[in-house]
Amino acid sequence: MTVLYGIIIFLLIVAIVGTLLLTSRSDDNYRSSTKKNSRNLSLIYIILIILSIIALGLYIIIY
Template sequence: MTFAIVLVIIIIIIAIISTLLLTGKSDQEYSSSSKRNTVNLTMIYVVVTLLSLIGLAVYIVV
């Protein structure tokens, strides 16, 4: 259990650092492609949420 908590904390730290690094880079065509970006992000969140729920279910059952 401790290993899982440490792993989650490491992943969160990596995600925060990579997000902060990406915010420094601007995209000139972002405003024109914001709808596509929103759809892509929504799909990513849906997939990650589903995978997380499946992982949680497997963890509970096993």
């Protein structure tokens, strides 16, 4: 059990260091791509919500 805790702590440290290394780089085109990214994310969320509602409805009907 102690080994698992060690592995989890190690993975957390690696994840934190990796995140900090990736966020240290700046994106020069961030301002121009923000609108496109927001639109794409909104479209993905809308599609996922619709599919989730359909899946829930099918689950309720079947079971």
